[in-house]
Amino acid sequence: MPPLKRLLAAAVILAVATLQCRRAEGVPKDPIEKEAEDALVAYIGIDTSNPPGNETAGAQFLRDLLLKEGIEARLLGPDPARQSLYARLASGTNEKALILAHHIDVVPANAAEWARPPFSGARDGGYIWGRGALDVKSLGIAELMAFIDLKRRNVKLRRDVIFLALADEELGGINGARAILENHPELFRNAGFVLNEGGYNETVVDKITFWGIENQQKVPLFLRLHAKGMPGHSASPPDNGGTVAKLVRAMNAVLSIPTPYRLNADVANYFHLAGRHRKDARGQFIRTIAEPLDVARIEKVLTPGYKALLRNTITLTRVSGGLSTNAIPAAASADVDIRLLPDEQTSAMIERVRAEVGEHAEVEVLLQSEATPATPADTELFDVLAKAMKADEPGSAVEPIVGAGTSDSRYFRAKGMVAYGIAPFKVNYYDADNVHGADERIRARFFAEGVRLMRRIVTDFCAAPK
Numbered sequence: 401m402p403p404l405k406r407l408l409a410a411a412v413i414l415a416v417a418t419l420q421c422r423r424a425e426g427v428p429k430d431p432i433e434k435e436a437e438d439a440l441v442a443y444i445g446i447d448t449s450n451p452p453g454n455e456t457a458g459a460q461f462l463r464d465l466l467l468k469e470g471i472e473a474r475l476l477g478p479d480p481a482r483q484s485l486y487a488r489l490a491s492g493t494n495e496k497a498l499i500l501a502h503h504i505d506v507v508p509a510n511a512a513e514w515a516r517p518p519f520s521g522a523r524d525g526g527y528i529w530g531r532g533a534l535d536v537k538s539l540g541i542a543e544l545m546a547f548i549d550l551k552r553r554n555v556k557l558r559r560d561v562i563f564l565a566l567a568d569e570e571l572g573g574i575n576g577a578r579a580i581l582e583n584h585p586e587l588f589r590n591a592g593f594v595l596n597e598g599g600y601n602e603t604v605v606d607k608i609t610f611w612g613i614e615n616q617q618k619v620p621l622f623l624r625l626h627a628k629g630m631p632g633h634s635a636s637p638p639d640n641g642g643t644v645a646k647l648v649r650a651m652n653a654v655l656s657i658p659t660p661y662r663l664n665a666d667v668a669n670y671f672h673l674a675g676r677h678r679k680d681a682r683g684q685f686i687r688t689i690a691e692p693l694d695v696a697r698i699e700k701v702l703t704p705g706y707k708a709l710l711r712n713t714i715t716l717t718r719v720s721g722g723l724s725t726n727a728i729p730a731a732a733s734a735d736v737d738i739r740l741l742p743d744e745q746t747s748a749m750i751e752r753v754r755a756e757v758g759e760h761a762e763v764e765v766l767l768q769s770e771a772t773p774a775t776p777a778d779t780e781l782f783d784v785l786a787k788a789m790k791a792d793e794p795g796s797a798v799e800p801i802v803g804a805g806t807s808d809s810r811y812f813r814a815k816g817m818v819a820y821g822i823a824p825f826k827v828n829y830y831d832a833d834n835v836h837g838a839d840e841r842i843r844a845r846f847f848a849e850g851v852r853l854m855r856r857i858v859t860d861f862c863a864a865p866k
C-alpha cells in the first residue's frame with residue numbers, strides 16, 4: 401500500500417476504533433439518557449455538603465426540571481435553607497402510591513484529596529466525577545427521569561407516583577425525612593411503597609452477578625462526649641490531668657464496651673440466601689451460619705462489612721479541644737458513631753455509655769433512632785424489582801439484604817410502608833471505594849443503563865395494564 405493510502409487506511413481504522421470505543425463507553429443514544437447525564441452533571445455541580453446542607457439549591461434545581469414538564473412541585477421543611485422537594489403524579493385510583501426517594505445532601509469533600517474538583521461534575525475517561533455521583537444524586541436523577549418519562553408519555557397510571565428529594569439524610573434525616581413525615585402526614589396518607597438508596601450489587605468483569613435489595617438496616621446512635629474542667633497552665637496540671645485527659649478516659653471507657661458477635665434473625669435470613677450464590681469459602685460459611693457462632697471462623701473468613709452485621713459497632717470519629725501545647729482547655733469533646741443490630745434499642749446503649757463514662761464526660765445524644773421491623777421480601781414491588789433486574793442481567797440473582805449503614809428508609813418503615821434500598825447501577829468494587837471518600841465517580845455507561853432500568857421498574861410497577 402502506498403504511504404498515503406496506508407495512512408488513510410490507518411486513519412479509517414482509527415476512526416472506526418474510536419467510534420466503537422465511544423460506543424463501548426456508552427455515549428448515550430437514547431435522548432433521555434443524554435438528558436439524564438446532563439442533569440446529573442448539573443446536580444453534582446450544586447454543592448449540598450452536609451453540614452451545612454444548603455439543600456434548597458438542589459431542591460430548586462429539581463423543581464425547575466419538573467416545572468419544564470408541567471409538573472408542580474413543592475418545597476418543604478422546617479428550615480428555609482434546607483428544603484426537601486415533593487411532587488406527585490395522580491392516577492385517580494386508590495392503589496397504594498409509590499415514593500421515589502433520594503437525598504439531596506452529600507458528605508463534605510476535601511478538594512485537596514481529589515484528582516478532579518469534587519463539585520465539577522467533570523466528564524472524563526468514561527466517568528462522571530464528583531461528590532454525589534454514587535451517593536446518591538445518580539439515583540435521584542434516575543428516579544426523576546423515570547418520573548418525567550411517565551408524564552411525557554402520558555402513561556395511564558394504576559397508582560400515584562411521588563418524587564421525593566430529601567434534605568439532611570447524611571446526618572440522620574432530622575431536617576428531612578423525619579420532619580416531613582411528621583409535619584405533612586396528609587402528603588403520605590395513601591403511600592405504601594418506597595424505593596430509596598441502600599441496595600448493593602456484586603459484579604464480575606462488568607456483569608452483575610448479585611443484586612442486593614436492602615429491606616433492613618442497623619440502628620444508628622450518634623453521641624458526643626463532653627469533658628469539662630478548669631482551664632490552666634499545663635506545667636501544673638490538676639490531679640485528674642485536665643480536660644483532655646478526662647476525655648481520653650471517657651473515650652477508652654466507651655471503647656471498652658463489649659460488642660460480641662450475635663446472629664440477628666434478619667441477618668441470618670440475608671446470609672443464608674446470599675450464601676447460596678457464592679461459591680467461595682465466605683459463601684459456604686454464611687449460607688449455613690448459625691448460633692453458637694464460630695468466632696474464629698468469622699475472624700478468618702468475613703470482611704469488616706460482613707462482621708459489622710454480626711455485632712454492634714462503636715467507632716470514635718471526631719475529637720476536638722485545646723488550642724496550644726502548653727495550656728489545658730476548659731472543654732474537649734469526641735463523637736461516637738454507634739450502629740446497633742437491627743433489633744436493639746438505643747436507650748439501653750445510651751445508659752450503658754453513661755454508666756461506663758461516669759464522671760469523665762457528659763454524654764450528649766446527637767441522633768437516636770429506634771429499631772424498625774424489616775420490610776418483607778414477598779411483596780408485589782419486590783417481584784417487580786427482581787424480574788426487571790434479572791431481565792437486565794440474565795443469570796443474576798436477586799435477594800434481600802441487611803445494610804450495615806442506614807438510610808431514610810427506616811422512617812418510612814416505621815410508618816408501615818414497604819421500603820427497599822436499591823442500586824440500579826453496576827458498580828465495580830474498584831469504583832465503590834470512593835463513596836464518602838475522594839474521587840467519587842460513576843461510569844457514564846453504567847449510569848445510562850441504570851436510568852433505563854429505573855424507567856422499566858417504575859413503569860412495570862405503576863403503569864395501568866393495557
Ligand SMILES: [Zn+2]
Binds near residue numbers: 503535569597
Ligand atoms: Zn446516601
